[in-house]
Amino acid sequence: DIVMTQSPDSLAVSLGERATINCKSSQSVLNTSNKKNYLGWYQQKPGQPPQLLIYWASTRESGIPDRFSGSGSGTDFTLTISSLQAEDVAVYYCQQYYNIPWTFGQGTKVEIK
Amino acid sequence: QVQLVQSGAEVKKPGASVKVSCKASGYTFTDYYMHWVRQAPGQGLEWMGWINPASGGANFVQKFQGRVTMTRDTSINTAYMELSSLTSDDAAVYYCAKAAGSSTAWYIDSWGQGTLVTVSS
Numbered sequence: 001d002i003v004m005t006q007s008p009d010s011l012a013v014s015l016g017e018r019a020t021i022n023c024k025s026s027q028s029v030l031n032t033s034n035k036k037n038y039l040g041w042y043q044q045k046p047g048q049p050p051q052l053l054i055y056w057a058s059t060r061e062s063g064i065p066d067r068f069s070g071s072g073s074g075t076d077f078t079l080t081i082s083s084l085q086a087e088d089v090a091v092y093y094c095q096q097y098y099n100i101p102w103t104f105g106q107g108t109k110v111e112i113k
Numbered sequence: 114q115v116q117l118v119q120s121g122a123e124v125k126k127p128g129a130s131v132k133v134s135c136k137a138s139g140y141t142f143t144d145y146y147m148h149w150v151r152q153a154p155g156q157g158l159e160w161m162g163w164i165n166p167a168s169g170g171a172n173f174v175q176k177f178q179g180r181v182t183m184t185r186d187t188s189i190n191t192a193y194m195e196l197s198s199l200t201s202d203d204a205a206v207y208y209c210a211k212a213a214g215s216s217t218a219w220y221i222d223s224w225g226q227g228t229l230v231t232v233s234s
Contacts, residue, residue, distance in 0.1 A: 093158055097219065101160055
């Protein structure tokens with residue numbers, strides 16, 4: 001199974017400041033045939049289901065604010081919130097869909113400092 | 114728009130079974146895989162498996178083999194997940210989640226609201 005490890009487990013960021021979440025996979029999730037990284041990012045607010053933010057590691061889902069961006073390739077990925085807003089307080093998960101079984105990172109809790 | 118509406122909360126005794134339904138609307142049900150993901154209280158997300166609504170074929174995480182059944186009824190655009198021999202470790206919110214494509218190589222783009230399953234004697 002591919003193990004997904006996120007860092008940090010939690011972070012507190014001031015409003016308007018940048019938040020950076022890292023995700024590392026135990027093996028590459030890059031498909032060299034189509035050059036796509038099979039990596040998604042989800043946001044989960046309390047009492048709600050997760051919501052897709054980013055897929056193929058860097059493609060923003062429709063309707064997601066452009067302050068959210070994804071980067072990385074192979075085994076190392078980053079989710080960046082360029083200017084944290086109050087409504088961004090949530091837990092963020094990375095997930096690989098390269099291999100079955102799909103696996104999620106343990107989650108990163110983002111709070112306001 | 115895509116909607117996945119799940120059945121209501123359940124309370125089950127240890128050893129019992131639970132069947133969660135997920136009614137899809139706003140898209141062609143048989144064109145996209147459906148996944149099941151669970152989340153224990155205060156914990157992270159755990160992927161359980163998938164079903165291909167077109168064929169009924171399904172696959173699950175090894176740990177659920179023999180205990181989980183994933184089915185669908187295409188006449189009413191509904192997917193089902195049944196988990197048997199429940200223990201306290203199965204207490205969780207269970208989500209159905211639609212894939213963005215018709216294979217396992219597609220991310221989840223929509224989630225149901227979740228079904229809370231409580232296991233208590």
